[in-house]
Amino acid sequence: MKFTSVDVDAHGHSYFKEIDLPQTGVPHRISSKSQDVLYWKMTLSQPGYVVDFTPTPDLRVLAVFSGQMNVTVSNGETRHFARGDMLTLWDTSGQGHRIEIVGLEPCHVLHMAIADKGTFSA
């Protein structure tokens, strides 16, 4: 299963890339291997809320349950995430990324901090 990821290059610039979380199983159900969680939290943010460019404090997996947000990386690219989308934040150093809550409804997001990238592969 493909995920959008924010990663950082050797110069500290953040950029988007696609990563894969392998799934195995039977034809009617495939699953990822269990991925360890250090801790988790939920956020509920109103449209207009902005977190300016900052690296992620931990490797994180985000899941959007409602609302919409734009994520901008330091090369200038912005991607839009809405209900049902997931992404990973791997940019633990460098210039980081910017998050802006957009649209008309509150944005409810699950953040899962992880110790390592588990079975994600580039």
Place this chain on the structure above:
Amino acid sequence: MKMKMKAFGLDENERSAWTTVEIPFREVSPLHAETAAQPGGYWGISLNQPGEPIGGGTEEMHLTNCPRMVWSMQGHFENRLESGEVRRQAMGEGTAVRGRALHHSTFAFSREPVITLSLTFPGTDTYEFKV
């Protein structure tokens, strides 16, 4: 503030029935609230094809034996508890699963493959949220 989430519970006869849990948030600013950092166990994601057959049949019920939250990230699924009540989770909706609550889950009625995200917590039955 607290966010309500539908949940598996147990009635006075230890039979599973729907209830709600309240997840405590603290207001950081007028535009942003968040929970405290909560201990987690592991997470996983599954892609389920709609329709039967379902492992164990259409009437099977099972236990997770661990507390968990499950969200639909695409499509929808249904859970039936021993009370007989069925509730549906559409995209973005979640359920707090109690380890000792018997339930039957089905993806049969979704018109598209169902992606589920599960976050499993330490313990065997219930989970206490940190404030």
